[in-house]
Amino acid sequence: MNDKKGIRWKQRFQNFEKAYQLLERTLEIENLSEIERGGLVQFYEITIELAWKLLKDYLTEDGFIIKSPREAIKQAFQSEIIENGRTWLEALESRNLTSHIYDEKTAIKVATEIREKYFLILTQLYNYMKAKM
Numbered sequence: 276m277n278d279k280k281g282i283r284w285k286q287r288f289q290n291f292e293k294a295y296q297l298l299e300r301t302l303e304i305e306n307l308s309e310i311e312r313g314g315l316v317q318f319y320e321i322t323i324e325l326a327w328k329l330l331k332d333y334l335t336e337d338g339f340i341i342k343s344p345r346e347a348i349k350q351a352f353q354s355e356i357i358e359n360g361r362t363w364l365e366a367l368e369s370r371n372l373t374s375h376i377y378d379e380k381t382a383i384k385v386a387t388e389i390r391e392k393y394f395l396i397l398t399q400l401y402n403y404m405k406a407k408m
Contacts (some may be wrong), residue, residue: 284332288404291325295401298322302394309379312386319389323370326400330356332406356403359396366393382394 298318327344330351334341337354341347344367352360362378369385 281336284329284336285408287325287329287332288408291322291329291404294318294322294325295367295397298394298397302390307386312382315386315389316382318392319385320370320374322397323366323393326397327367329400331403333407357400359394362392362396366396369393372403 298315301307301311301315301318307315317394327347330347331341333356334350334354338355339350342352345364348357348360348363348367351357352363360393367390371390372381373385
């Protein structure tokens with residue numbers, strides 16, 4: 276059973292890595308068109324979703340019981356897997372906002388936040404988990 280749990284977070288990491296790399300490549304585009312910005316927001320939503328599930332799987336292997344994205348983030352912060360717990364919670368809130376409502380003003384705001392602060396925390400998680408692989 277432990278082998279399956281160890282495999283689970285590693286499989287989740289592979290999916291997270293693919294989404295992270297798509298997000299990274301999209302961020303390399305300087306002046307995003309409306310369609311590219313929509314793609315950026317979508318890649319961000321997928322990456323954040325996979326990030327908290329990766330944290331959940333990883334923490335579950337260590338014996339924690341995680342039932343929600345917020346719990347995963349809080350425990351990962353307490354376990355020193357991630358830094359900037361508050362930024363992670365803001366990132367989750369932005370993801371929830373963009374996945375339920377599309378409005379150009381919100382998309383522009385979130386795209387700016389992705390570029391300025393959320394991609395950094397995702398990169399830190401990516402580097403941490405890559406080292407654990």
